[in-house]
Amino acid sequence: MPKRSKPAKSPGSPAKGLRRWSGLSHYDAAGKARMVDVTAKQATKRSATASAFVELSAAVLAALPANPKGNPLEVARFAGIQAAKRTSELIPMCHPLPLTHVDVEAEVVAGGVQIRATVSTTSQTGVEMEALTAASIAALTVYDMTKALDKSIVIRDLQLEQKSGGKSGDYRRQK
Numbered sequence: 001m002p003k004r005s006k007p008a009k010s011p012g013s014p015a016k017g018l019r020r021w022s023g024l025s026h027y028d029a030a031g032k033a034r035m036v037d038v039t040a041k042q043a044t045k046r047s048a049t050a051s052a053f054v055e056l057s058a059a060v061l062a063a064l065p066a067n068p069k070g071n072p073l074e075v076a077r078f079a080g081i082q083a084a085k086r087t088s089e090l091i092p093m094c095h096p097l098p099l100t101h102v103d104v105e106a107e108v109v110a111g112g113v114q115i116r117a118t119v120s121t122t123s124q125t126g127v128e129m130e131a132l133t134a135a136s137i138a139a140l141t142v143y144d145m146t147k148a149l150d151k152s153i154v155i156r157d158l159q160l161e162q163k164s165g166g167k168s169g170d171y172r173r174q175k
Contacts, residue, residue: 036093038125046163047118047163048132049117049119049161051116051159052136052138054112054115059150060153061112064108070145073107076139080106084102087133094130098123105117113142115138115139119134140155161173
């Protein structure tokens with residue numbers, strides 16, 4: 001009978017060097033990933049805005065209005081809104097949240113499409129992941145709607161721009 005090998009530990013496993021993970025709330029005392037219990041937290045108004053940039057060639061930008069699949073910017077907006085609402089289904093430790101507002105903007109700018117997603121709720125936990133998910137899926141939708149014209153499209157600069165509410169307070173990215 002062949003000898004069984006031990007399963008390899010993942011390189012990011014907190015079991016070794018647990019101290020470096022102690023400030024992260026998604027890990028228990030043993031270093032195992034967990035969903036944070038927010039039961040005792042007060043529901044407060046929270047919002048977050050995230051952005052992403054889809055780098056497109058001049059030829060693709062010029063072809064946007066005549067896209068046979070439809071208007072990529074509108075489809076991207078709808079996809080981003082839908083994605084924000086489904087974040088907890090995509091990211092394992094995210095809580096399902098009652099979103100009170102989702103706004104996704106997709107604007108043609110020099111060199112591509114700028115995506116901006118803003119999400120709001122009144123809940124016990126923030127909506128940063130919902131805003132980031134909305135921006136990333138909107139950017140991927142622009143890619144999907146234009147990839148037939150150019151395979152060298154680049155999605156870049158997915159980032160949190162600002163957040164408000166919650167125990168950690170407000171945050172605004174410095175320009």
